Amino acid sequence: MALLNHPALAPSMSRLGTETAFAVLARARELEGQGRDIVHLEIGEPDFATPPNICDAAKRAIDEGHTHYGPSAGLPELRTAIAETAGGQRGITIDADEIVVTPGAKPIMYFAITALCGPGDEVLFPDPGFPIYESVIDFVGATPVPVSLRADTGFRLDLDELRDKISPRTKLLIINSPQNPTGGMLSPEDINTIGDLLADHHAYVLSDEIYGRVTYGEVKQASIAAHPSMRQRTIILDGFSKTYAMTGWRLGFGIMPRHLATALAQLQTNVTSCTASFVQIAGIEALRGPQGPCQAMVKEFKSRRDLLVDGLNRIPGITCQRPAGAFYVFPQIEGFGTDTDELAARLLQEAGVAVLAGSAFGKVGSDSLRLSYANSQENLHEAIGRIETWMVSAHS
């Protein structure tokens, strides 16, 4: 990070944050290079292979010559497929020209914040939350305003705090359900309350729904775009990375009112021109093809969640909620007399388990660790055993 203060760089670069997951992964790989055995619970990507029908569609698309530039906003056939499926899942009508397809869903964050926010604007965002939100808010010179999520309310956004923090300068509210790093979900009632709070305001909502299909049935997934007052002020962020185990393909999309779709497509023209054409063709197969592999993946994630939550709760000093979605747990750790940055570093170095410190996601979660259960049940058992042994010996 120090390099971002190099005198040659523009001042805004010193405000750019990062995702520590990549740094921890690099450190874990370094240890593996030295012959150490590491259980990886730091990475936020499904460990499953991309379903073969999707891979075959991409291979066919290359053979058929879909290897050239396409429209900046995405191929019309994919935008139509997204409009139909995403609209059906959320109970709203979506037109293809309200969709912008991007290389991964992350650019929607960057593009939406860049298109809407600048100095003088306040942006409300979840704390703990995905670190790139605050990074980009800072980068564009807007003011980040964190809103807390706490374990005792199932990691739902604190709606009283949200009400207090909405101001005439609020330009954007970012919500994320199911949530990274906690796995928490906003209930349909929460979503409705948020929509009511903003109904007479001018603020937009960036609704990060990337984990929207990784849910376990305890809380109903709802989108704020279905709130009657919010459809024209909501940008839905979604994509293929998590639902179809396609992180490396880089395929995501945003759904937004037309005036924003035009702006985001033009940002895309300036940055990447377009998303890879054969990857988009594979995306059509993902949406229109059999959905069995995604359902099987979610079923397996649920078993792993239960295994990990039960195992962690058996370890003295660890309290772990059972989240309703995504593939993360965010247990609170007590009694180790150290901050979770040091705890995460020692778990990696001494116990061979790679996890992330809660502080990587904001101030509120700094007493927690984030563990991803995108790993086999066997490895999760191993990780629980290693953490328990390490914690018992660290205590004695």
Ligand SMILES: Cc1ncc(COP(=O)(O)O)c(C=O)c1O
């Ligand atoms: C909350 C959240 N939003 C968006 C993304 C970005 O997804 P993609 O890999 O499609 O860019 C991630 C990835 O980890 C995420 O956790």
